Amino acid sequence: MLRNRIGLVALAALVWCGLVPALAAAEKVVFWYRIGAAEFEWIRDELKPRFEAEFPDHELEVVHLSSSRAEADQKILIAVATNQHVDVVRTNPEINLTQYARQGTIVPIDEYAAVSGLDTENYYAAAIDMLTVDGKLYGLPYTALPRPVLWYNDKFFAGSGVAAPSADWTTDDWAAAARNLRVDSDGDGNPEVFGTGYSMSDVEVEMILNGFGGGFLSRDGTESLAGTPESLAGAQFIYDLIYKDNSAPTGDQMEGSLHEMFGSGRVAMNIGNYWNRNFYKAQMGEDDEFKMAPLPAGPLGRFQQYVAGCLSILKSTRSPQAAFEWIKYFTSEEINREYVEKGFNIGTRPAVNQDPQFGDDPFVQQFLPIYEVRPYNLPVWPENLRRPQYVELVRNAIERMYVLGEQPADVLPDLDRDITRLLRQRSL
Amino acid sequence: MPVMLRRGLQREDVQGYLFISPWLIGVVVFFIGPMVASLVLSLTDYSIIAPGLSFLGVENYREIALDPLFWKSLGVTAYYLALDVPLGQVGSLALALLIHRQIRFKSLFRTILYLPSVTPIVAAASIWLWFLQPRFGLMNGALGLFGIDGPAWLASREWAVPGLALVTLWGIGGARMIIYLAGLQGVPEELREAARIDGAGVWRVFTAVTLPHLTPTIFFNVIIDIIGSFQQFSVAYIATDGGPDNSTLFYVLYLYRNAFNYFRMGYASALAWIMLLLLLAFTLVQFRGARRWVYYGGA
Numbered sequence: 028m029l030r031n032r033i034g035l036v037a038l039a040a041l042v043w044c045g046l047v048p049a050l051a052a053a054e055k056v057v058f059w060y061r062i063g064a065a066e067f068e069w070i071r072d073e074l075k076p077r078f079e080a081e082f083p084d085h086e087l088e089v090v091h092l093s094s095s096r097a098e099a100d101q102k103i104l105i106a107v108a109t110n111q112h113v114d115v116v117r118t119n120p121e122i123n124l125t126q127y128a129r130q131g132t133i134v135p136i137d138e139y140a141a142v143s144g145l146d147t148e149n150y151y152a153a154a155i156d157m158l159t160v161d162g163k164l165y166g167l168p169y170t171a172l173p174r175p176v177l178w179y180n181d182k183f184f185a186g187s188g189v190a191a192p193s194a195d196w197t198t199d200d201w202a203a204a205a206r207n208l209r210v211d212s213d214g215d216g217n218p219e220v221f222g223t224g225y226s227m228s229d230v231e232v233e234m235i236l237n238g239f240g241g242g243f244l245s246r247d248g249t250e251s252l253a254g255t256p257e258s259l260a261g262a263q264f265i266y267d268l269i270y271k272d273n274s275a276p277t278g279d280q281m282e283g284s285l286h287e288m289f290g291s292g293r294v295a296m297n298i299g300n301y302w303n304r305n306f307y308k309a310q311m312g313e314d315d316e317f318k319m320a321p322l323p324a325g326p327l328g329r330f331q332q333y334v335a336g337c338l339s340i341l342k343s344t345r346s347p348q349a350a351f352e353w354i355k356y357f358t359s360e361e362i363n364r365e366y367v368e369k370g371f372n373i374g375t376r377p378a379v380n381q382d383p384q385f386g387d388d389p390f391v392q393q394f395l396p397i398y399e400v401r402p403y404n405l406p407v408w409p410e411n412l413r414r415p416q417y418v419e420l421v422r423n424a425i426e427r428m429y430v431l432g433e434q435p436a437d438v439l440p441d442l443d444r445d446i447t448r449l450l451r452q453r454s455l
Numbered sequence: 456m457p458v459m460l461r462r463g464l465q466r467e468d469v470q471g472y473l474f475i476s477p478w479l480i481g482v483v484v485f486f487i488g489p490m491v492a493s494l495v496l497s498l499t500d501y502s503i504i505a506p507g508l509s510f511l512g513v514e515n516y517r518e519i520a521l522d523p524l525f526w527k528s529l530g531v532t533a534y535y536l537a538l539d540v541p542l543g544q545v546g547s548l549a550l551a552l553l554i555h556r557q558i559r560f561k562s563l564f565r566t567i568l569y570l571p572s573v574t575p576i577v578a579a580a581s582i583w584l585w586f587l588q589p590r591f592g593l594m595n596g597a598l599g600l601f602g603i604d605g606p607a608w609l610a611s612r613e614w615a616v617p618g619l620a621l622v623t624l625w626g627i628g629g630a631r632m633i634i635y636l637a638g639l640q641g642v643p644e645e646l647r648e649a650a651r652i653d654g655a656g657v658w659r660v661f662t663a664v665t666l667p668h669l670t671p672t673i674f675f676n677v678i679i680d681i682i683g684s685f686q687q688f689s690v691a692y693i694a695t696d697g698g699p700d701n702s703t704l705f706y707v708l709y710l711y712r713n714a715f716n717y718f719r720m721g722y723a724s725a726l727a728w729i730m731l732l733l734l735l736a737f738t739l740v741q742f743r744g745a746r747r748w749v750y751y752g753g754a
Contacts, residue, residue, distance in 0.1 A: 097716050101715050101716065104503065104504045104718065105503065107504070108503045108504060130504060130505070132504070278607070278610055278699075279589060279590075279607055279610070281610075282590060282591070413717060413719075415716045415717050415718075416717050419712070419716075423698070423700060423701060426698055426699050426700060427699075427700050430610065430699060431612060431699055431700060
């Protein structure tokens with residue numbers, strides 16, 4: 028009898044010990060983030076404690092994924108396949124959001140947004156549109172902006188007689204300025220200052236090709252445009268900057284990346300993005316030396332791609348409600364203002380970007396007119412395209428033309444053939 | 456009929472099997488199981504991320520035969536192998552011969568020579584990226600002292616593979632050298648002594664006595680080295696990621712891309728099986744040829 032009683036008491040104690048912590052434990056939100064170290068540290072050291080103080084029943088675990096997009100994608104997809112506990116991930120509508128949504132890798136958030144009374148009108152409408160797939164909202168944006176821009180170092184223009192880049196610049200103006208800014212004082216063919224850099228990014232090169240009426244992939248994503256005369260003209264324009272005028276460095280003349288060469292004053296202009304500002308600032312030190320202008324327009328106009336960084340709830344979430352709370356908190360006006368203030372990127376709400384608080388910030392002020400330059404090029408990724416393989420093909424072609432110096436007329440037919448072959452293959 | 460079957464399973468047989476069962480279970484679960492699974496997957500379009508899979512028969516293998524990047528990666532790997540294996544073998548044997556001599560600070564030299572092989576490959580590749588930098592790198596700086604205009608190394612299609620071979624050859628003082636050292640210690644000193652008394656010079660003693668006795672060691676090292684070179688991945692992944700223009704797209708790097716970048720697990724499994732068959736064929740050919748040149752003492 029006594030034995031039974033002791034047993035019962037012990038059992039009750041065990042149940043109590045197990046249940047109480049389980050009931051009291053905060054709901055854990057696992058957040059996987061792919062971005063630079065400074066941004067990650069800000070989230071881990073400043074936002075996490077504030078979020079946990081505001082939501083005492085939530086515990087945030089922040090995990091820094093690789094800065095490589097391909098590696099981050101790899102980890103996210105494997106997490107879903109193995110049902111690993113991950114609640115929130117960063118997604119990009121121009122890259123993976125549509126694919127993730129249609130695969131069921133991320134879940135719609137409309138239900139949580141409606142319950143919490145979230146007003147999506149406070150965000151840029153275009154950004155919200157980009158996150159809406161088949162009528163459902165798949166995340167909230169914390170940054171949304173057009174890319175790329177033309178960065179320039181003001182000290183090379185001052186006193187040179189060359190007008191600084193402006194919103195009405197064309198590719199001809201860009202090439203002429205690059206030739207005039209090139210400095211090769213000893214005439215050894217290895218300039219001390221190059222007039223311009225260029226881009227090795229598949230997206231950014233395509234924006235330039237779009238300005239010439241070409242591209243790599245048709246707008247509906249069903250055929251390759253790489254072999255068209257318009258694409259050749261656009262690719263040849265960049266090639267000539269490098270190998271005809273030598274106003275941009277050849278592969279052999281590269282010293283580090285083009286961003287490093289621009290930051291160290293070896294290149295007067297460079298194709299880049301808003302988010303390069305902190306890197307340049309760290310290299311140059313003086314804010315007023317480098318500025319930005321819209322990407323110069325090609326013969327057929329100017330094209331810029333609208334991109335966004337956003338947070339979505341992963342299928343393998345254990346707590347979608349808590350995950351949504353974190354997304355809502357991170358994309359809130361207050362946090363978004365802080366995000367812009369730290370110079371990480373441009374905000375995602377007009378109320379934030381146009382805040383008088385940023386009246387003195389030369390970068391925000393320079394970027395807002397660029398924000399208004401249209402049209403934006405919203406990418407359409409066909410479902411049958413093996414995207415990572417496509418990107419690999421395009422990057423390889425860009426490397427052949429601009430680093431190895433092969434004529435675009437020799438490279439683009441190969442690329443055209445390879446993309447066409449890829450489009451005919453089975454989808455995954 | 457085996458004795459054990461004739462007399463039935465005894466208590467000590469069961470105990471024996473129980474003792475080796477952790478190993479047996481490990482082999483089945485982590486080695487044979489995945490191998491069989493990969494063989495099955497190589498006949499499907501399995502992708503990890505898409506639900507379900509379809510049986511494709513030999514479609515993946517047919518696609519591989521027509522895939523230009525498969526042939527490219529095979530060529531790159533063969534080129535690397537042709538550079539790395541002979542140079543690595545000759546280099547590590549030469550180092551082993553030097554270390555084998557009775558010299559002062561022998562242990563210190565041995566440690567110094569072994570150090571590069573224990574340096575993490577990520578660190579080694581990052582340092583070599585700077586060594587081989589075309590304009591400011593130490594390598595071209597050194598070549599410049601002799602009036603040689605050095606190549607662009609990892610940024611050049613022609614020189615990228617030799618550049619990567621240099622990175623891996625940096626570690627020739629590693630396991631290969633130690634194995635050669637062990638082999639050298641097994642060469643009978645009395646035979647060398649006898650050859651010297653008969654008037655043989657250093658080179659003659661090496662070619663007529665030392666080298667024949669080392670052939671089993673050379674054979675072992677070559678086999679292991681060919682397999683290792685065929686599996687080369689890390690250096691190219693870190694230093695060049697297969698570029699420029701796929702000139703360093705090693706076979707395993709291409710396999711990895713298909714599996715974990717393109718999520719084509721079926722296709723990658725087929726690539727893995729082709730690699731296994733190629734290595735098996737290569738190794739069998741070497742074993743056949745070994746009868747002609749490998750000397751196993753009095754056998």
